[in-house]
Structure formats: structure tokens, C-alpha cells
Amino acid sequence: MSFMSLYSYIIRRLSYIIPILVGVCLLIFFIFNIVAGDPTIILLGKHANPRQMAELRHELGLDRHWFIQYLDILKSAFTFDFGRSWATKQHIAPMLKLGTWVSLTLVIPAFVVTSILAISTALLAAFFRGRLIDKGLVVLTVIMMSISILVYILFGQWIFAYKLGWFEIAGYEYGFPDFIPYIILPAMILVLVNLGSDVRFYRTVFLDEMYQDYVRTARAKGLSERAVLFKHVLKNAMAPIITNLVIQIPAWLLGTLLVESFFGIPGLGGITLNAINNSDFPVIKAITILSAVSYVIFSVITDVLYTLVDPRIKLS
Amino acid sequence: MNQASVQSIWIQAFLSLLKSKLTLASLVIVVSYSLLALLAHAGIIASNWNLDIGASYEPPSAIHWFGTDIFGRSVVTKIIKSTEVAMYVGFIVSIIAISIGVLLGAIAGYFGGIVDELIVWFYSTLAAIPNIMLLISLTFILGKGILAVYVALGMTNWIELCRLIRGEVIRHKDKEYIQAATALGASHWRKLVKHILPNIMHIVIIQFSAIFQIAIKSEVILSYLGLGVQNSPSWGIMINDARVELMRGVWWQLVFASIAMFLIVLAFNNLSDSLRDALDPKLRGK
Numbered sequence: 378m379s380f381m382s383l384y385s386y387i388i389r390r391l392s393y394i395i396p397i398l399v400g401v402c403l404l405i406f407f408i409f410n411i412v413a414g415d416p417t418i419i420l421l422g423k424h425a426n427p428r429q430m431a432e433l434r435h436e437l438g439l440d441r442h443w444f445i446q447y448l449d450i451l452k453s454a455f456t457f458d459f460g461r462s463w464a465t466k467q468h469i470a471p472m473l474k475l476g477t478w479v480s481l482t483l484v485i486p487a488f489v490v491t492s493i494l495a496i497s498t499a500l501l502a503a504f505f506r507g508r509l510i511d512k513g514l515v516v517l518t519v520i521m522m523s524i525s526i527l528v529y530i531l532f533g534q535w536i537f538a539y540k541l542g543w544f545e546i547a548g549y550e551y552g553f554p555d556f557i558p559y560i561i562l563p564a565m566i567l568v569l570v571n572l573g574s575d576v577r578f579y580r581t582v583f584l585d586e587m588y589q590d591y592v593r594t595a596r597a598k599g600l601s602e603r604a605v606l607f608k609h610v611l612k613n614a615m616a617p618i619i620t621n622l623v624i625q626i627p628a629w630l631l632g633t634l635l636v637e638s639f640f641g642i643p644g645l646g647g648i649t650l651n652a653i654n655n656s657d658f659p660v661i662k663a664i665t666i667l668s669a670v671s672y673v674i675f676s677v678i679t680d681v682l683y684t685l686v687d688p689r690i691k692l693s
Numbered sequence: 694m695n696q697a698s699v700q701s702i703w704i705q706a707f708l709s710l711l712k713s714k715l716t717l718a719s720l721v722i723v724v725s726y727s728l729l730a731l732l733a734h735a736g737i738i739a740s741n742w743n744l745d746i747g748a749s750y751e752p753p754s755a756i757h758w759f760g761t762d763i764f765g766r767s768v769v770t771k772i773i774k775s776t777e778v779a780m781y782v783g784f785i786v787s788i789i790a791i792s793i794g795v796l797l798g799a800i801a802g803y804f805g806g807i808v809d810e811l812i813v814w815f816y817s818t819l820a821a822i823p824n825i826m827l828l829i830s831l832t833f834i835l836g837k838g839i840l841a842v843y844v845a846l847g848m849t850n851w852i853e854l855c856r857l858i859r860g861e862v863i864r865h866k867d868k869e870y871i872q873a874a875t876a877l878g879a880s881h882w883r884k885l886v887k888h889i890l891p892n893i894m895h896i897v898i899i900q901f902s903a904i905f906q907i908a909i910k911s912e913v914i915l916s917y918l919g920l921g922v923q924n925s926p927s928w929g930i931m932i933n934d935a936r937v938e939l940m941r942g943v944w945w946q947l948v949f950a951s952i953a954m955f956l957i958v959l960a961f962n963n964l965s966d967s968l969r970d971a972l973d974p975k976l977r978g979k
Contacts, residue, residue, distance in 0.1 A: 400818030405830075412834045519966070523906070523959035525913050527932050528951045535939045631823045635914065639936075653829055653918065661829065669821040 383684070390680055394673040401669040402451040409658050410439075410446055419656045420463060450662065454670055459663035464655040469663045472648065477630070479549065480637070480644030483560045484629045487567035492622055495572055499579030504606055506584060514576065521573030530639045533566045547641035563640045567633065582617045586610045616687040623679045627671040631664075706971040716967040722960035729773055730780035739773040742766060742926055750943050760945035762934070768946055771926040772953050778927045779909045779957065782842060786908035787901050789847025791854060795890075795897060798858025803866055803885055812859075816852045824849045828911070832920040839922050842915055846908050854900045861893040895972035899965050906961035913954065928954045 416437065417430040425433075434440045438449070453459050459469035502514045538546040544562040586592065587610055595605045630645055637646035645664065652660035710716050733739045745765040746757070753760040759768035801812035819827065828845045835841035865871065866889065874884050915921040916929025928950040935947030 396814055397817050397821050400814060401821055404818060404822070408830045408834060519962050520959060523955050523962050525910060525932065525951065525954055525958075527913060527917055527929075528947075528955075531932065531935055531939065531947060539940065628823065631825055634825060635917070649826075649829075650918075656833075661826070665822055665826045665830070668823045668826060672821045672823075 383681075386684070387677070387681055390677050394677065397673050398454050398669065399451065401666065402447065402454055405662050405665055406443075406447045406450050409662055410443070410450075413658070416463075416656075416658055450666070453663070454666050457667075459666075460659050462652075462657055462660050464651070464657045464660070469660055472660075473645065473663060473667060476643065476645040476648045479551075479556075479642060480630055480633055480646065482553075482556050483563055483567070483633055483637070483642060483644060486560065487564040487571075487633075488626070488629055490564070491568045491571045491575060494568065495575035496579050496618065498572075498576045499583055500606065500611070502576070502580045503583035503587060503610070504602065506587070515580075518573040518576045521569065522577075526570050526635055529566050529570055530636060533562060533569075534639060537562055547639070549640075549642045559640070559642065563633075563636045563642065567636055570636075571632075578621060579614075579618065582614050582621075583610055586614050589613070616683055619686055620679050620683050623675055623682060627668060627675050630671070631668055709971045710967055713967060715963055719960035719963045719967070722956055723964065726776055726780055726957050726960075730777040733773055733777035734781070739770045739777070742770040742774040744770075750938075750941070753945050759949045760943075762931075762946055763938075768931075768949055771931060771946075772928070772949055775926045775928045775931065775950065776953065776957075778839070778922050778925055779912060779954070782839075782846065782912045783905040783908045783961075785843045786846040786850060787904045789843065790851040790904050791897055791901060792851075793847070794851035794854030794900070795858055797851075798855040799862050799885055799890065801855070802859040802862030803881065803889070805863075809859075812855075816855055819849075820852050824911075825914075828915060829918070829920070832915070837920055837923055839925075842912055842921055845915075846911050850904050850907060854897070854904070857896050857900070858893060861896060862889055865889045865892060895968075898972065899968045902961050902965035902968055906958045906965075909954065909958055909961075 415430075416439070417425065417433045420433060421429055431440075438446065457470050459473075461467060462469055462472065465472075498514065502511045505511045534546060538544045545559050549559045550556055583606075591613075592605055592609060595609050596602075600608070631649070633642075633644060634646035634649055636642075637644045638650045641647070648660065649664050651657070652664070710720075729738070743766065746767050747761045747765045749761065749763050749765050751757055751761040751765070757767055757769070759772065762768055762771065797812050797816070801809040827849050831845035831848060832841045835844055862885075866884075871884055871888060874888050879888070912921055912927065913929035913932060916927050917933045921927060921929055931946045931950035932954075935943075935950075938944075938946060
């Protein structure tokens with residue numbers, strides 16, 4: 378694959394994200410600027426007089442033509458200038474930036490541990506496929522997936538922080554390494570919540586590979602099961618594994634919403650919940666746009682990586 | 694393919710489901726939860742869930758099996774009443790999601806062209822927004838309450854099915870049996886509904902089971918966010934109550950509501966696996 382064709386592929390793939398962002402902004406505009414109730418009533422209360430309301434509408438720019446308002450939202454998807462929060466009057470962009478860093482201190486360790494554990498457990502299951510260990514692991518993953526995230530959080534917090542006192546019950550401190558004691562328990566809970574579905578996914582990936590012809594060939598030439606698994610299957614399964622890892626990243630950032638709220642961690646999740654409770658539309662819009670932007674960007678990265686890892690995939 | 698052999702495939706699949714004890718147990722759980730939900734809905738059981746039957750926070754005993762809550766209401770009765778909420782949410786959400794997913798997926802796959810591009814654009818857009826933000830936004834529009842829960846969860850869970858149906862319809866629409874139907878003068882509608890859809894019905898059934906449990910799990914989270922069911926008990930509200938209760942040593946609402954929810958979600962999870970094995974021969978044994 379030449380460098381130029383990869384380059385033009387990336388450009389072409391990037392151009393696909395524009396209609397998606399246009400759609401996302403259209404949806405956000407429709408929900409918050411058209412259908413949702415008059416924000417001046419939310420902000421001023423039911424007893425506001427019409428003059429105050431009109432002034433506020435002007436201040437918020439809600440008296441402009443609808444198309445200008447839509448363009449404002451679309452523009453913010455590219456400039457990340459989301460204006461100010463209604464609740465705290467802070468600029469939204471720096472607020473979310475700080476929140477993202479906080480969330481990352483929790484998400485990165487949890488994500489890394491989950492992925493390593495899940496891939497090695499799945500390899501184990503694939504190695505012993507159809508036998509007791511494999512069957513047991515499959516049942517265990519279904520059980521883990523069937524437990525509500527709230528149950529993990531509540532029991533985890535109650536037993537390990539409250540009863541045993543091993544970890545902080547809630548709270549957060551900025552800066553390395555001060556945050557570490559606060560994120561251990563929440564990160565462990567995130568690992569448990571995500572492990573089940575991940576193990577299942579990777580197990581299917583490995584098993585899919587194991588029924589391929591090249592595996593039969595490898596066995597036929599006398600390779601041990603271990604060599605087949607680690608030398609051939611693992612290498613070929615790399616494409617779906619990497620794809621799955623990258624595509625998960627944006628989902629992880631908001632997946633911590635509940636955990637953050639229970640443990641009082643001031644990350645993106647905490648900001649989102651506050652915004653919901655305060656009907657803080659600009660913040661909710663900003664988080665929705667940001668997560669959509671990160672989703673489309675990471676899906677492009679996934680596609681590009683896929684073509685790099687697996688030369689069979691044609692750039693079309 | 695005549696009618697009898699079509700039926701026998703379904704019957705075969707059903708019989709193979711019953712062979713596994715785990716699947717059988719899951720079916721029993723689903724049927725008993727549905728019965729509880731229907732009886733509670735008809736007002737035959739658990740209609741008195743709002744009644745004080747004892748002191749506040751009585752632990753489980755011979756009289757109050759699962760204990761009482763802060764107002765002295767029976768936790769057993771509340772859990773049964775919540776079963777009604779959960780099963781209705783699961784069922785109605787699955788129906789909404791399947792209707793949208795099958796309709797749009799079939800249209801996009803069958804007609805292709807600009808219609809296909811529009812539908813793909815629409816679901817790609819929705820897929821780019823995290824579910825939780827969509828749910829929150831939709832409840833802003835619809836207000837709080839059970840109706841908002843139905844619509845919001847229905848609107849967020851059809852995308853996967855739509856993708857699958859679209860792909861399968863594309864795969865089927867140029868096959869010989871459809872060409873034969875075209876030659877016989879069958880209309881688009883007839884080809885889609887009479888010929889293609891029965892061949893991809895298994896996907897709908899598998900997804901039904903999957904969406905059902907996702908809906909139950911999401912309802913609990915929405916209730917925790919205060920966006921869920923109002924004026925009726927729900928497992929989510931009971932689990933949410935436990936946040937304050939646990940510190941006072943009151944564990945029974947949380948434990949029993951969690952178990953009630955866990956069992957039905959586990960049953961549906963297991964059922965969708967078994968259905969996949971029974972109905973999708975390509976994946977058998979994996």
C-alpha cells in the first residue's frame with residue numbers, strides 16, 4: 378500500500394464524518410432549540426414577566442433566525458466554542474477539558490486492566506474450548522453481564538470502602554499521585570462491569586479464527602496447540618482486537634457517568650449529571666457534540682488501523 | 694418450501710431449545726415473571742403495595758419475607774409490582790425497537806439508492822450520540838414517566854437490528870427464489886413480507902430477547918437518574934433507595950431487588966444465546 382493511497386483514504390474517510398456531524402447537530406438543535414420547553418422559563422422560573430423573558434431570549438441569542446442558531450451549534454462542533462454554562466456561568470470548553478482529564482485518570486487504568494484481563498481470559502477459554510473451563514467461563518461472563526452496574530457500585534462501595542475501609546468512600550484530589558487512592562475502587566468496579574462482555578467478544582474472535590483453514594494447516598504440520606494459538610491465531614485476531622479496543626474508547630468516557638456520580642469524581646460524568654439536574658442545556662449540548670465528534674473520529678482511526686493491520690482489506 | 698417443512702424447522706429449533714436444562718430454566722423464569730406481571734397488572738396481586746404492613750425497616754422475617762421499607766411497606770409486594778413495570782418496559786420497548794428496526798432495515802436494504810443512504814445516515818447519526826445522552830435528551834422532550842421510558846428506550850435500541858436486517862435483506866434480495874417471485878409477478882411488498890422476512894425472522898427473535906434485557910437494565914439506570922417511572926415502585930428506585938439505606942445496615946431492598954432483576958436479565962441473556970445457537974446454524978457450537 379502506497380503512502381499516497383493511505384493518505385487519500387484517510388481524507389476520504391474523514392469526509393464521511395461531515396454528514397454525520399451535520400445530522401448530530403440537527404438532532405441536538407431539534408431537541409433543545411425546538412421541542413424542549415422555553416429555556417427562559419427554566420432559568421427565570423414560572424413568575425418571570427414577559428420583558429425579562431424577552432431580554433433573556435435576546436441575551437441567549439434565541440431571538441435570531443433558526444438557521445443562524447443551527448449554524449451556531451454546527452460551528453461549535455468544529456471550534457469547540459460552546460459558550461457559557463447557564464448554571465455556573467463558566468466557559469464550557471475549559472470546564473469539559475478539566476473534566477476529561479479527571480475522567481481519563483479513572484478510565485485509562487480501568488481500560489488497560491480490563492483489556493489485558495479480557496484478552497488473556499478469552500485466550501484461556503479458546504485454548505480449552507468446549508471443555509469445563511471454557512463452559513464455566515462462558516457461564517461466568519453471562520452472569521457478570523446480567524448484574525446491574527448499580528449493584529456493582531453499591532455493593533463495592535459498601536463492602537470495600539464502608540465496611541472494610543480499604544478505600545476512600547468518595548471524593549477526588551487533583552494531581553498525580555494524589556488521585557490514586559480515590560480511583561482504585563471505582564476503576565476496579567469499571568473493570569468488573571466491562572469484563573464479561575469483553576471476554577465474550579474476544580472469545581468469539583479467537584474461535585472464529587480457530588475454524589479457519591490456516592489453523593488446520595498449522596495443526597496438520599504438527600504444531601502444538603499452544604503454538605497454533607499464540608503464533609497464528611493471536612496474530613490473525615489482532616485486527617478485530619485492535620478495532621474493538623479503539624472503538625470502545627469514546628464509550629468508556631461516558632460509561633463512567635454512574636461510577637463518577639457515586640464516587641463524587643468531578644469528571645465528565647459528574648459534569649453531565651450536574652447539567653441534567655440543572656437543565657443546563659449548553660453543557661448537555663456540548664457533551665453530546667463532543668462525544669459524537671470523538672465517536673466519529675475514533676471510528677475513522679479504527680478503520681485506518683484496520684487497513685494497516687490487515688493488508689487483505691482494500692482501501693475502498 | 695411448503696408450509697409444513699417451514700413449521701417443522703421452527704418446531705425443531707424449539708425442541709432443541711428445550712433439551713438444555715439451562716435454557717429450560719430460563720424459559721421457566723421468563724414465563725413466571727410474565728405471569729407475575731400480568732397478574733399484578735390485572736390488580737389480582739400486589740395492588741396493595743402502597744399499604745403499611747409493619748414498622749419502618751423491619752428486617753426479613755417469617756411474616757415479612759423480604760422485610761419492609763422506610764414506610765413499613767412490604768418489600769415482597771413492591772418487588773412483584775416492580776416486576777410488572779420491568780416486564781412491560783422490556784416488552785413494549787422491544788416491540789417499538791423491532792418495529793422501527795425491521796421497517797427501516799427492510800426498506801433500506803430492499804430499495805437501496807437514496808432511501809438506503811438516508812436511512813443509513815439517520816442511524817449512523819443516532820449511533821454517534823451515546824445512548825445515555827440520547828435518553829436524557831428524549832426525556833427532556835417527553836417529560837418524566839413511563840411513556841417517556843418506553844419511547845426513549847425504544848428509540849435508542851433499534852439501530853443494531855436495523856443494521857442486521859438491512860444486511861440480510863441485501864443478501865437475500867437477488868437470490869434465485871426472489872427472482873422467481875419477480876418472474877411470477879410478485880409485488881415488492883409481497884416479496885419483502887412473504888418471501889424475505891420469513892427467512893430472516895430468526896434475527897428478530899434473537900434481538901427481541903437481547904433488547905428485552907437491555908431495556909430492563911436501562912430502566913433501572915433511568916430510575917436512578919430520576920427520569921424513570923413515577924408513582925410506582927421499580928427495581929431501579931428500590932436499588933437507588935439503598936444508597937442511604939446501606940449505611941444504616943438496611944440491605945434487604947437492595948439485595949432482593951438486585952436478585953429479582955438479575956434473574957430475569959440472566960434468563961434473557963441465556964435465552965438469546967440459546968436462540969442464536971438453535972436458529973442460526975452458522976454459529977452453532979461456538
